[in-house]
Amino acid sequence: MEEKNKAIGKAYSRIDGILKITGKAAYATDYPAKNMAYAVLFKSTIAAGSIVSMDIDEAKNAAGVLAVITHLNAPKLNVKGGLRGGALLQGPEINFYGQHIGMVVAETFEQATHAARLVKVTYNQSEGKIDFEKLAPAAVLPKSKELADAIRGIGKAGIATAEVKVEETYETPIYHHQPMEPHSTVAVWEGDQVILYNGSQVINGAQTAAAATLNLSPSQVRIVSPYIGGGFGSKGGQWANLVLTAVAAKAVGRPVKLALTRQQMFNSVGLRQRNQQKVSLGATRDGKLISLSHETTTHTAIDDEYIEPCGDCSKIMYAVPNSLISYRVAPMNVILPTYTRGPGKSTGSFALESAMDELAHKLGMDPIALRLKNEPDKDPSNGKPWSSRKVVECLTEGAKAFGWDKRKLQPGQNKIGNDLIGYGVACGTYPARQRDSSAIIKLKRSGKVVTATVEIAASDLGTGTHTILAQTAADGLGIPMEQIAVKLGDSDLPPAAGSVGSVGA
Template sequence: MKNTTPSGTGNPIDRVEGHLKVRGMAKYASEFPVSGKVYAQAINSTIAKGEITAIDTSEAEKQEGVIEIITYKNAEKLKRYDEELPSLLPDVIQPVLQSPKVHYYGEYVGLVVAETFEQAQYAARLVRFEYRTEEPRIHLDRQRSDAYKPEESSDYSRGDVAAGMAEADEKVEVTYHTPIEHHHPMELHAIIASWENGEVKAYASQQMIDNAAITIANTFQIPKEKVRVIAPYVGGGFGSKLHAKQHVILAIMAARKIGRPVQLTVTRQQMFTNTNFRQQNEQKMQLGAKKDGTLTALVHETLSHTSTYEEYQESCGTVSKMLYKVPNNKVSHRLVPLNLQTPFAMRAPGEATGSFALESAIDELAWKLKMDPIEFRIKNDTQTDPSNNKPFSSRLLTECLRIGADKFGWERRKMKPGAQQEGNWLIGYGVSGASRAAPYRETSSKVKLELKGGKVYATIQMDATDIGTGSYTIITQTASEYLDIPVDQVSVELGDSLFPVTPGSGGSWGAASYANGARVACMNAIRELNQKLNTDEDLSIQALLEKNELSSYETTGTAKPSEAFKKHSVYSFGANFAEVWVDKDTGMYRIKRMVNVGACGKILNPKTAFGQIIGGLTMGAGMVIAEQSRIEPKYGNFITRSFADYHVPVNLDLANIDVVFLPEEDKIANEMGVKGIGELGITSVAASIANAIFNATGKRMRDLPITPEKLIMAEPEPDAI
């Protein structure tokens, strides 16, 4: 295939939808003009465990504009869970207001619908609930005796760990803690829901359109074909919008009850209690190695929590099973049910938190061995996935570490902590290896061609979403390349359940899946038009339409993993480097420089890819600097309720950042050689910063976030200073 367009994949073109966003013309879920729309405000419980004993709606009902107040007493009967702790998946049902029981502080217990947003908010504050309270279970450390194994795959082992540890010359046995964190995308969770002729139409901020439609259909027990979900633009998600949450069901329920479209927006405060979070993890690590740096054993045990009504496990041990060549390996996960809402996937679930423990422990063991931490990692590199004995489709971890070291100036690092100083500042260098599965999922797409004025215009349709990652742009570039037409002759329409089905945005599968789906549709169009002419000439798409005497043509295509894909482990790999300056008197520290090197297959658009890595590095830095959601220890409510107390990094917190993409086209991963990067960017960033802090101070910080108070109170490691 010839390609004469300079705007195909691999080129750093501007976002094709950027002009719509900066002009305020890109419509998000709560911005669609829907005739007759009214507003809803959800009401939250004020206890963490118990039961509603009385409800007084009289004062709220008197208020001007109030249309309906819904509680468990008059709510529509929905599909209920068939088991006690069903797994929380992106398409699971979401029953709400079905019983007087309260499972966590902030659980939805009612909904007010009114003519205006202000009327709904005011009336919601007037509804009175009385409760019979019970002692809530909100402390992971106090309830650890109730820990259980969620499923058979929660445990993994190979070799003989006891023998491996006995064989080791040096060992590390330490515990790391990561706190609860919340997603907080810029766009609040929102929906405008309506019913017409027994069918649902929902403008909803969702990352996965098809799964949202399944959740809605199954919860209301209607055919999926009677549900339409629309989300052309999503203002961030980070995993919080992977599935349709209870606010979606509330709005749809209210719309059917009153016979009018209902808009419901989850407030910033409610996003702490009603849209999931990254769970707290306690991770115990045991590592052993010989004097020459050969790993002999690795144990990674995670204790975490789920809710009392749904089950979710963050697989922190995923990276420990596959990243390094270690013959004796044990990974386990245990959960404790608590009276908190169900945790769920947050950017790089498992890898972001698990890599902090693993890559910190690797650094600790390298220090004990008096080995350079880069050389220690390279010593234990492998081209075969030890967790399943499959070859990696490609693995450039060593190259990422070597090139990153050169770019960063690693040769200036001093082995002895505290050896590099400038004035009152202690200067440290840290490194970490990174990996993230690069999934590729079945994706369908439609291409519509139109011949006008001697030019071919193409429209690509799929139910994919753009959550700020650049989906519109890379799909446009793919169609431009494979149809060999300019970008400005390509239109992309996304985020509608009427369009061909994709896996949606999440799990770092979006770019590879969407691009290949568009590719197959475009290639099918060319092949079918050639077949109509009974020719195999290398004709332009314009010539094919003209020779077929067609002014328009449309077809579909579906891309799916190959047999080779199934026989390999497919991952993206990377390395993070950090330079941290610590004030030796106050414990205040600054991240001065960060270098990220990634081997992520073909980069579809360097500009949007760079933005993804910057975002990941920022979130990784946030894990270290400040991010944590704190629970009131008696009542179970979140003390952190806004950005005034839930702190995230700002410009002054961040470093000078260099991002390097290694040239790599992994054709086993998929025919375009594309791998995911959205979650690789956050993976192990926290460890690189913590390792740099150790190199600066001699203090091992194993409890995130690393605050100045913790740093001042910590004692240096033996023989470190």
């Protein structure tokens, strides 16, 4: 029987690989534009309060400066347009340290950087909410109904009858976004339409948010982003720098490039918030779970809310009749948190699985055996059958592959020469999401040779979208991969799912 898939599943060099290693792949700030000007943001040096006055005279008169834009002369923007984190120069209020409070546009990047340092700001400073340790005890219920307390059975009270108990608190720190390519944009106005060359994990989402914030229709905004130098969620939603570049370009009547510095990245594009996760497990002597509670305390911005769902895995990972999944949040003068590499799933499974190991240790039970004993036959959160679940197979085959039978129960007992050998196990889960996508395939025939071009507004986060689409098209059309070209990363192309939440590559 002839093999159906000749390209999918086979090893290929990435079709954009040569472009990347030779420096010919064009990222956001690589796009040439005639008469380019450069914008540099300047930021608040307090966490809370308001701006009383700004002395911009020295900056305005510095060599090469074209404009100094602050809340006093910025155009009116739609702050509910879909951008994350605020900081759109719409007022004197300061909500977090490092909030954008203005930008300088100049002939060169160096001139803009120098002039930005000449701006003198007077503040009316308030006491900032910046100490999580002090604020956590007074944390409140989230506004989102999806994060309301989820109680099964008698909830946390079920632990009272447990023969063996584990109650531990696990913490994960703030993680800052620092992909290889910092967030950056080139804005070019053509009449009442603007082209934004920008790294975006969701092309059409960036287009919609930019248009709404600029009070334009989506047809007036074009996003171009064929290559992205990493994003890890921070480029899944867009931040103020995208639109402020367009504002700067409009103000000076020239194309403008704005690239965040490494230092500015720390308080410009969100973060993974600090999480305190208290996990309480109760079980019978033979290891059957009877109670599970996963209580997360975290923080969000003063003026907006985002909470990563650390309890998601605990809702469905194990069969347990009594459970509580809860969240409490403390508003802080810190930039809005955002999606970061498996939001909630990675941090939450760390806490849950650490507690399961502690329980196995208390029971004197093999950690894999404990997990297998509590494998649910249906989704515990809703009683529905699984669409797919291979935990038992993964644990069983993984144990064979790693020589789990050689593991000794007490740590520090497995050695090869002078090296201690550790064996560990953990489970996790992630939803299988889908989003609509569309594409155009253009075929061209020259003699007996047929070539195809795939056009789609997908993004390539560095995960190989160009190559994956070429493989898929090659098998679907029955022509060699070498005869497939891929065009993506442009909102003028057919709309597609982005590279977020495992819905795109």
